[in-house]
Amino acid sequence: MEEKIIYYGTLLELYGELLTDKQYSAIDKYYNMDLSLSEIAQEDKITRQAVRDNIKKAEEKLEFFESKLKLYKNFKKEDNIVSKLERNIINLTAKITTLSIDKYEKEKLDNTLKEIIKNVDSLKKI
Template identity: 35%
Template sequence: MLERTEAAILLDYYGKLLTKRQREVMSAYYEDDLSLAEIAENLGISRPGVHDLLRRALTQLRCLEEQLGLAARDRRRREVIDRLKALTVKLADTDLPTEARSYLQELTAELAKLEQI
């Protein structure tokens, strides 16, 4: 996964577990796309200080993901939902008995609910 994308995803999942300062710096860099110099100026700290904060925060986020695996689990869940949706589309194109078609419609509705969770 690209570092920028990975960091943004991990920040969404575990950002609340960072310090306020780490969260500010991560958000400014990865979400607001500010440079290290801009962040340093905004926060009144040095550019190397911003770099160090980013590095430590990203390391902490990666450790949390390694231990908890929430982002990976959610990604796998979405992949399964996508595969099931594709199968329901294929089944809908076949000649199914009325009862089976009814079950297929229920399954499709439940998958749609899962996507919104």
């Protein structure tokens, strides 16, 4: 269920403005605020079934938008690339400390690595 919450929460961030107000409200309360169907129905003064219908329609629309635009898929792919880069940086940092090179060369490698880390960090903020 946690994967589903993250998935629809992210889709809602990406495509939420394309939903109707009722659909957005229902799916936001259900996935992001962790309210039950009954709680949403009571708060919105509608039936539980109406809440479920709004959530179902919102899920279908979000999945349709994702199937066409693939923003979530690309986001996940980029996130995986950044994670791999971070692991490689950790490995390189460990290897640099074991190298038998002069101080100047080691500083150059350290500075290059710091620049790479800075670039990877900027990717994470996008």
